[in-house]
Amino acid sequence: MLSSSGGYPPNPPRDVSELPKAHLHLHFTGSMRPTTVLELADKYGVRLPEALTDALTSGEPPRLRATDERGWFRFQRLYDAARSCLREAEDIQRLVREAAEEDLNDGSGWLEIQVDPTSYAPRLGGLIPALEIILDAVETTSRDTGLGMRVLVAANRMKHPLDARTLARLAVRYRDRGVIGFGLSNDERRGMARDFDRAFAIARDGGLFAAPHGGELTGPASVRDCLDDLNAHRVGHGVRAAEDPRLMQRLADRQITCEVCPASNVALGVYEKPEDVPLRRLFEAGVPMALGADDPLLFGSRLAAQYDIARRHHAFTDAELAELARQSIRASAAPEDVRQKLLSGVDDWLTG
Template sequence: MERMHVNPRAGVVRDGTRDLAELPKAHLHLHFTGSMRSLTLLELADKYGVRLPEALTSALTSGEPPRLRATDERGWFRFQRLYDAARACLRAPEDIQRLVREAAEEDVRDGSGWLEIQVDPTSYAPALGGLIPALEIILDAVAAASRDTGLGMRVLVAANRMKHPLDARTLARLAVRFADQGVVGFGLSNDERRGMARDFDRAFAIAREGGLLAAPHGGELAGPSSVRDCLDDLHAARVGHGVRAAEDPVLLRRLADSGVTCEVCPASNVALGVYPKQADVPLRTLFDAGVPMALGADDPLLFGARLTAQYEIARHDHGFTDAELAELARQSVRGSAAPVDVREKLLARVDDWLAV
């Protein structure tokens, strides 16, 4: 039977009719370059005379995301090539400021009250005067966007597992240095099938000792073992993606019992070929097992779906009721690094959304 909620002023509201863009939520898995608007990328490419790959320009102009399949080395290389081409268009502080402001505006439009945007500042350092100036420019842009839009916004500094672990230690120390200026976490991104998590254990120890939340990627391109490695070797408080944990019931119980949040990005899971279709993404398996989740957009520039679209997928492809969608939103807030007062306000607003 279809569930109903009655409000004496609004009348009867049925599940599936509440606006998911108005559902308060936190956004915990959004990559820096991948957050860019399509039009912004096209304008920046024109500004700097950058010739974008045809697969990218045709996707941006058509509104359809590029065809990607990163489950093999060739497919991942192709995905990374498109990402690198987009990143090459970010060359000046004003480009960074524009990207961050627009990412905040998109999140506000999607009902987000808190955004933790993930960035490897070494990628932008050559164009911005070095590693420290690059991070300072990013943090200044985040502070300004947060002030202008009212969105709570912070930064998660991410190391690249394709680089040497010593580089990760340098980044961890830098992240800790800026912990009082907007950095709240430390991550590990790029192809999970490359490099061992334990090689980066010292970097994560530095970050944790400095008070930062540990949020490495695992359990998307690689299987359940990569999630276990994040827990055992890096002491993850959150796992970027983590969906492949659904293949291991023991691991599911461990995640649920420990309260480790998985940052699940259903649109990108399908776009990268991890699952054939949206109905195959194990959202229901994770949710029913009690694993906390925070739905995220990952790289909407390439995958074509922002934050609200992830909740739409949960509703339409997995049959989540409005009460369950509200609980997903609460889980995203609880898994965030937001201050207690911000969490309490967002959680109260989730209750208000459901009570209408």
């Protein structure tokens, strides 16, 4: 059929939710559906902050700006309130199952979900029971849904480095149960990366890869610290590396993947608008990226939406979106057969 201009109508853009991809930056509590938080709060009689209830009810993300410590505290308060609704093993199972369902809807074929089990230990019987409940839920969900899933255990940089060492030893102990990496999260402005070097050495020696947060709330120096002090294999966020050409070259040369979360960056005030997130700059510098949703519960968008941001606000072509998906798959801990299947799926998406 000819268009009104006399030519053939352009092909519609390919659906990014059908593009096979890996999801490498998703936090545990932050993966919950808003309806789940509200239902669990009602079940346990938890009084949520009004700002959180309003956001979950309206579907509009709460107004957040974490570029100063007061703003970060407010974000953390909302996050902690949501986490307080997770009290029983069945709640953990529900969260993991729903996170997997959302990822499958967005085209994910592999999910590495990030969790600090110490945050759930008080209500789940202790640190070891908490991690075992989480790993059991991941194993069951992966088997039932067909989505490849593993766990990245993350320490909290707001806590003492000795706590991180304990967590690293625990993570190594459960490597054969689905733990594949060790991370470091929370406010980068607190706790120097080098203070956690021993914890990361324990994790590396135990066969886990290193994926600490850096380059989100602070600049390129925090990314360099992740590389120099923690021997990072991937960097959680890492987007501020775009401010330093030499650092970008280093990341590109070593093919160290940055887990970039565009919607999160805007929601927390790291950048004012989606078009300000330097996706194009990083991509053209050869820095591998794995787009992630971070905390969709609070930021309002999941995995496919991150690819849509790249398309709508940064003019990424379908071929470039396919390359972003390949980069996420290559950076994952997925077994080789899973990687090859997903990579073939990317080619099929692009040529179909």
